Amino acid sequence: MCHVARKEGDDTCRLGLAVSRKVGNAVARNGIKRRVRAFFRIRRAGFAPGVLLVVVAKPGAADLDWSGLSGELERLLRRGGVICGEADGCVH
Numbered sequence: 001m002c003h004v005a006r007k008e009g010d011d012t013c014r015l016g017l018a019v020s021r022k023v024g025n026a027v028a029r030n031g032i033k034r035r036v037r038a039f040f041r042i043r044r045a046g047f048a049p050g051v052l053l054v055v056v057a058k059p060g061a062a063d064l065d066w067s068g069l070s071g072e073l074e075r076l077l078r079r080g081g082v083i084c085g086e087a088d089g090c091v092h
Contacts, residue, residue: 011049015040019057028062032069039070046083053082 017036019029036055047053055073064072077083 013040013044013047013049013051014053016052016054017057018054019061022059023057024062029057032057032061035066035069036073039073043074043077043083047077048082051082053077 015037017033019032021029023029023032036057040053061069074083
């Protein structure tokens with residue numbers, strides 16, 4: 001669902017979204033994009049510097065509520081080393 005890259009020399013975090021028609025109708029696709037953008041805005045301060053984040057929504061993503069979507073994104077970003085929690089013991 002997420003692909004992460006780091007750009008040399010640039011500390012700004014950026015987000016790219018790809019939501020195909022297989023995910024759902026226009027209302028569902030726009031809802032996913034809106035929630036992912038909100039997650040990015042809320043959590044951006046905790047991201048590693050210079051992260052280029054591309055989120056590719058898979059079928060079934062439209063069925064997730066806010067807590068499910070944000071939990072899944074957080075899990076993937078922790079695994080990718082983009083964000084760290086207090087329990088992880090890592091600092092950017």
